[in-house]
């Protein structure tokens with residue numbers, strides 16, 4: 001566990017060195033919750049852009065609850081892990097429900113247990129929001145804190161229970177939100193996975209791992225799977241692509257895009273082979289063979305800016321449009337719009 005001296009040293013370091021991030025300048029629990037959900041799987045530099053967009057589009061929990069889920073997906077477009085956006089929408093609707101029906105009368109709840117009961121909120125987010133937005137003394141555990149704990153205690157593979165116990169025992173209870181953020185900030189900027197600045201670290205006096213920080217924790221091997229898909233893109237007679245909304249579960253659920261198939265290349269003479277698109281998700285390498293159907297009779301397609309598309313679908317449609325509208329700049333612009 002960290003001592004009182006460690007706590008004061010880390011908080012003093014945080015007060016001086018914390019990054020200037022807009023969600024640290026607000027007391028609005030909704031804005032803080034949006035930042036925590038976004039930052040779960042999005043880098044801070046990109047999270048800044050999407051947080052700004054989400055706060056402007058849905059300034060209150062009620063404004064999101066009143067919007068269709070498609071509007072939330074559209075605002076989330078490009079941020080990835082779209083299940084977060086769908087769950088966020090479900091969360092907003094649950095918060096707006098009357099208490100008698102299991103909701104929270106329009107007020108975001110403040111306790112760890114109540115927050116944990118909301119859709120899309122796990123132990124990390126519940127602790128982060130309860131401590132940062134409501135100053136409740138609960139300790140967060142995320143990957144950064146696990147790494148700092150492993151190095152502080154020189155443990156190669158601490159269990160989740162051990163990390164939580166260390167975080168609980170180290171918690172500074174006067175400023176719990178700042179405390180949790182200071183530990184995460186240290187892991188994100190000083191005690192990083194491949195680099196560590198032990199010489200300037202506020203916790204160096206008590207750290208058992210300074211001799212060989214890279215040994216703690218043992219790096220986990222990430223399993224990356226490969227997925228090959230075939231996309232058949234169709235452009236309607238008005239120049240816009242024919243798009244379909246995906247089911248609400250599975251990859252890119254609820255987003256729009258061309259039809260994908262997992263089977264072999266279609267043997268259809270009317271198809272034009274446009275080449276391949278490669279796309280990397282965190283644990284998946286996706287390769288899409290893109291074809292354009294030359295026989296579309298659909299009168300109207302869908303304007304791309306009107307619906308939410310994944311980054312992969314954007315790439316696929318761009319490649320298809322380049323082949324179909326080569327040399328015709330006005331049509332290509334339409335197909336891309």
Ligand code: SF4
Pocket residue numbers: 148151152190191196197198199201202203204207208209210213
């Ligand atoms: S002293 Fe080094 S290894 Fe220990 S917490 Fe600080 S940066 Fe990490």
